[in-house]
Amino acid sequence: MALTTIETSSRGAIEGSVAAALQGRRADARGRVFELALVGCLLLSLLILGMLLLDVVRDGVPVYTDRGYDFLDSGLSQDAARAGVAQGIIGSFWIAVTVVVVAIPLGIGAAIYLEEYAPRNRLTSFIEINVRNLAGVPSVVYGLLGLAVFVEALNGLTGAEGVDRRTLIAAGMTLAVLVLPIMIITAAEAIRAVPQSLREGAYGVGATRWEVIRSQVLPYATPGILTGALLSIARAVGEAAPLILLGGVTGLAGRSPGLSFGSLLDPGSLPERFTAMPIVITAWAKLPQEEFKTANTAAAIMGMLVFVLLVNSIAIVLRNRFEKKRSA
Secondary structure, three states: OOOOOOOHHHHHHHHHHHHHHHHOOOOOHHHHHHHHHHHHHHHHHHHHHHHHHHHHHHHHHHHHHHHOHHHHHOOOOOOOOOOOOHHHHHHHHHHHHHHHHHHHHHHHHHHHHHHHHOOOOHHHHHHHHHHHHHHOOOHHHHHHHHHHHHHHHOHHHOOOOOHHHOOHHHHHHHHHHHHHHHHHHHHHHHHHOOOHHHHHHHHHOOOOHHHHHHHHHHHHHHHHHHHHHHHHHHHHHHOOHHHHHOOOOOOOOOOOOOOOHHHHOOHHHOOOOOOOHHHHHHHHHOOOOHHHHHHHHHHHHHHHHHHHHHHHHHHHHHHHHHHHHHHO
16 A cells, blocks of 8 residues: 655654644734724624614613503504504514524425435425525515415405405415525535434434434434424515515504403414504504604514514524534
């Protein structure tokens, strides 16, 4: 067997250059400039975000100081002093539930098929390319799709005729379709990152393909899948354009059920007319009254931020828990 050797002088030069690079004796001006540029972009982004949050908190805190929980418990009203976001919170909650029930299982299933079962051919490549393209389609296009399919063709998924077709369940299904490509892409990337050695070891002890996926692939990919679920829920809860196209209520929405635990979990609101936090914020920001445009809008934004952060916190806790189990 022929062995490739390195001369002593060459080896010493290589070791010296590596040691100098590791110890920082060799200046890397372009690398330092690039690093400073990245830090500058990060600080600028944080500064802009901090200014926006400060402005929202400054305008919204007086509403909670004066009204407290009443602002969250009240329904839509033409009087700024009595208007609240209870119906918006209920609508956003059920939209998030629909995304969790519909988009996340379908996205994980599609990702498992594309990565573990589908043959590597032109059809599979065509499907993957189109899924990635769908993730970049503007949300208003999905609103038109939901209006044509879930509202007009399927009667709002309730079987009712007439104006009742513009229902909360139709809005939830539309946003589930909107975030489905994102869920598929992130889940597929998480599954693709699973080391091949785990699969080969499981196959080596006689496991079937499904047993390998269930016991090795999915537990390892769960943190990445939960990250995709977090992004999907956050985007669905924050979308306004599709909901406006689907007929989300921007004015009075009837009697408010209040923000009790029972009303929040009541599925009876699914086949009814709906509103959501993005619609409430958009409608109030366009009103001429200063009380709606500044104070109530900022307070609604604060409520929506808390709602999104709560959902994200739950997903982060679950992701960290699965990461600890994977590293154990």
